[in-house]
Amino acid sequence: MVVLHKKVIREIKDNKGVYVACIIVIAIGLLAYTSMSIVYENLERAQQDFYQSTHFADGFIQLTGYPENKVQALANLPGIDQIEGRIVKDVNLYDKNSSSNRSLRLVSLNSPADSTLNQLQIEDGRLPLDGAAEILVDPKFYKANHLSLGDKLTLILEGKRISFTIVGSAQSPEFIYALKSPQDLYPDPQTFGIGYIPKNTLNALVKEANQVNNLVFTLKPGTDFAAVKDTLQTTLKRYGVKNIIPRKDQTSHAILSNELTSLKGTAQTLPIVFLGVAAIILYTMLLRLIEQQRGIIGMLKALGFTNREIIRHYLSYPLFIGSLGGLLGGILGIALSFPLTTLYQEYFALPGLRSTFSLKYLFLGIALSLAFSLLSGIKGSLNILRLDPSEAMRPAAPVSTRKTKIEQFTSLWRKLSAQAQMGIRNIFRVPARSLITVLGMAVVFSLMSVSWSMQNMMDKLTTFQFDSVQTYDVKLSLTRPVGTKATVYSLAHEPGVSKVEPVLEVPATLKHQWYKKEVPIMGLTQDSTLYNILDKKDQNVKVPPNGILVSDRLAKLLQVKVGDSLTVESPLSRERISTDVNKQTLVVQGIVPQYVGLNAFMDIQALQDFLQQGEISTSMLIKMNPEEISTFKDKFQDANLVSSIEDSQESKDKIEKMMGSYSFTVYFLAVLAGIAGFALIYNSSIISLSERQRELASLRVLGLTPKEVLRVITSEQWTLTVCGIILGIPLSYGLLSGIAQGLSTDLYSIPAELPLSALIGAAAGTLFSVWVAQARTYRRIKTLPFVEILATKE
């Protein structure tokens, strides 16, 4: 049988093009599988290890203030295992010679003796001494700002500048993905980091001494978070609870988990798509091979080879291709997992995240690839069984050709060239194979269109957000609610400021039937031009004078439609004495798209009335002369009332820079799809060419040019490709809405819209890959030895 292996290898060598294309498609699938699976495992392992070793909390509470000495008593509440209180405070850094506003989230450190939750892993240096002006910063901030031990950081605390000495860098499980606000898409360690200061040091510097504003706790095994939350809400009611969230909603954890989920999803689906395309190619290729080698099969049967031996021989083609593609993809995947892991290290501060050399996925990948190849191979080679040896030695009977349905439209049919007529008849001559090609092209098209619409999606999350939604230049967030009129008045008189709009952002729990969700309600002015709510057609939607607007994802989560009533609870609402405590209902007036963040929107006045508060707001949106922004920031960033100043242009630039590297991945997928399309069509061309070489050679003898002969094959392929594209449109919609549903989170919603440009782009890409394949086929036709072909016996 060794001799037959030589036959396989020589035949593969003679038909390199198709086989290489097929190996590439398989390798791509396996590359995605191996690299992503390894990275997934690295990330998950690092996450689990880090959470375990640092005792990451199960629940997080934000409140206005809670007496420190009463924290331990909370551990007696049913279900709570351990609980700790901290002060968490965002502060700005004072930079003498830099205008960029860097800020730190300060977290107080309890003494190591009585602190077990969310422990720090020290990367460099040591813990700060209690009472001393010493600080630990997170490693990303430390590195991005080129800090070293002993450097000083000047913080603006309660309006005063206080200098701290850096004694080390340390990582907490809470800030693996350190976002300043959940609305940011990426961490920016250059301007935002986490600082850790001993509790007593911080206590001495803040107004609310001996109060904590942040609690973290773990649950006893088997405890239901919702029940504990209800208890806590009642117990802590007097202390201004802003939110109580489980670990799964904690920003850093949620992002990391979401990344893990999507990584796993991609690692499982992408390879299947590519292996599926490869299986189609292998299957059609094998069918062709067996058809072509009828005589050889008959001869092998005459020699006394058993069916099993012959099938095994023909299976060795897909198995050879499968194992080579699998091995290549697997090895490249292992290699790619190293830079990919490094890329994740850039975004996620996970101390244990390391690249590992894993053969497991190489073997699994090869097994997967072999399984697909074998499946297509067995399906393709079963025809061997049906061949009677004496039958096999004779040439196959000509395939019966009947008139096709299209020919009933006589006038249309007559207009077609003879080549087009031949092509179309050929489609119906082998309907199963034509269908497979159509399916393959539909997959290729939808992969491309989805890649293109990812670009659109990225635009919605970035450019669209900045150019159309948040059209302000500066957003000034306040540390506590302030009277609107006076603030707007004073800001409006600052140099360069042309418009000021107040915003009231209120944390709230929205309930509908048994669904509930905690989201910030945004109170906007009726005629707001600095924050725009836009409908699907990008038309401005005004906040209604009464009632509430919800984002479409929120509407889905709460299962509400326009006209439904929502129960709204908010810690900011004044207690009512007579009515149902803290509860009130609002009618949903509209459902609007929202891509970044998850919000409900109201008229600011209606919101104030609803909360039974006076005229208050929590931030100011400002339109101003760009040249004055830096002076404005200098003036206000140290102010006591100001928690942060966001420069819209700066945020936009930052995110666009990040997106630059992202768009590469998007196009990468499109290119991969193109290669698959090429392989599919090239294979089909080679099959047509070998099956019909006599027919084509006759045409050449008749005096047709190679180009005219090519048209016989191409007219068939263009028809199939166009059918594939048409079928690909609904497939793309399905794929995209699956992706959108899978990837949308509270931080951003992926729009499931397929813009026309994506469809056009994908169609162009698909047609281009077909054209390239045909150009290669043309070279073959030009060298077709037609005289010899016609001279050989049929």
Add this chain to the structure above:
Amino acid sequence: MTTLLEGKAIRKIFKTGTVETEVLKGIDFQILEGEFIIILGQSGSGKTTLLNILGGMTQATEGELHYQGQPLHKASDAELTLYRRKEVGFIFQHYNLMPNLTAYENVKLAADIAEHPLEVEKVLTDVGLEDLKDHFPSQLSGGQQQRIAIARAIVKNPALLLCDEPTGALDIQTGIQVLMALKQLNQNYHMTILIITHNSEIAKMADRVLFLKDGIIDHITVNEHPLAPEELTW
């Protein structure tokens, strides 16, 4: 001499759609061990069909066929495969060599599946191609290709060698060389050889000649003094 193959009332009917064609219309024959037999007939007389049935390539529609007393007409596909593997060697008019295997490899392919194969090198020497063993079929002449086909058929050391118009595609000189090689095998290895042809000149070298006409054996002649291949001419 003992009987190697015996056929009784063999009929073969082909069905194409609703049309039935009776190619063999009830044939009786006996083939003895070590015989050199020629089946002579015009095209369409059913000789290739008969050869295919004898070689276990296809089954008769009716009738009995015994090989060394074993009923081949009752054999399953797997048993027929085993029969072809162990007992039969085929030689075809168009050689049917593997185009991408060398001469040596083509022969080795058959040797690999045989129980008691002859030595590949020796068989190649016997057919006079030891110097060309690394050539691919496309690099060989028709006669050389047919001699490789012969080597491939005999390397399995079969008891029965079936040849379908072995000289049909060759010029007279090359054809005679091929026939000489076959005659030698018959004499040296005591191999039973059955050749079907429409060339009546070749019949002169056979021990017995079966004349096939319209699906029945018209008559059988016995050559008391068969000619040597080199005495033939056409």
